[in-house]
Amino acid sequence: MKILIYCWMLISVLFSCQSSTLESGGVEEILPGSNASIIRNPVEANQPLDSNAIASIQFDQTIFDFGEVMEGVLVEHTFSFANKGKVPLLITDARSTCGCTVPEWPRQPIPPGQVAEISVRFDTKQKFNQQNKPVTITANTLPAQTTIYLRGFVKAQQ
Numbered sequence: 051m052k053i054l055i056y057c058w059m060l061i062s063v064l065f066s067c068q069s070s071t072l073e074s075g076g077v078e079e080i081l082p083g084s085n086a087s088i089i090r091n092p093v094e095a096n097q098p099l100d101s102n103a104i105a106s107i108q109f110d111q112t113i114f115d116f117g118e119v120m121e122g123v124l125v126e127h128t129f130s131f132a133n134k135g136k137v138p139l140l141i142t143d144a145r146s147t148c149g150c151t152v153p154e155w156p157r158q159p160i161p162p163g164q165v166a167e168i169s170v171r172f173d174t175k176q177k178f179n180q181q182n183k184p185v186t187i188t189a190n191t192l193p194a195q196t197t198i199y200l201r202g203f204v205k206a207q208q
Contacts, residue, residue: 104192105139105162108132116172116202125172129198133160135191143188144168150175151183151200174204 114127133139138159154169183200
């Protein structure tokens, strides 16, 4: 009897849960004031690329060679970039391949022509030999991802 009641309760809960996006035809409403209004898809089927609808990220340098350091050193570098596009640049994510490399990026849109920075910290603790640490930046650019690198050699403590 208890099993039957539990099954009935489970079925009731499952069928009573509905998504508001499904009720509205599968389209999610974008709230005013969000950054979504500056992210536009410049590519449409059977249409030429709208180059006015994209931001363009241009770095002063995409590779920083930190040379040779001893294991345990915290390597820090700031990559400078400019928005060379005609619309605000919005970086939505910046990631590395491991937790030892941590980027910090501007969360606010960068207006056309403006310069900004991405700071990257690489903790060399328990990292040895040649290192090549990529940081992949995702933004409203074409292509949507750009990669910058920290490179160098980490020597073991003696």
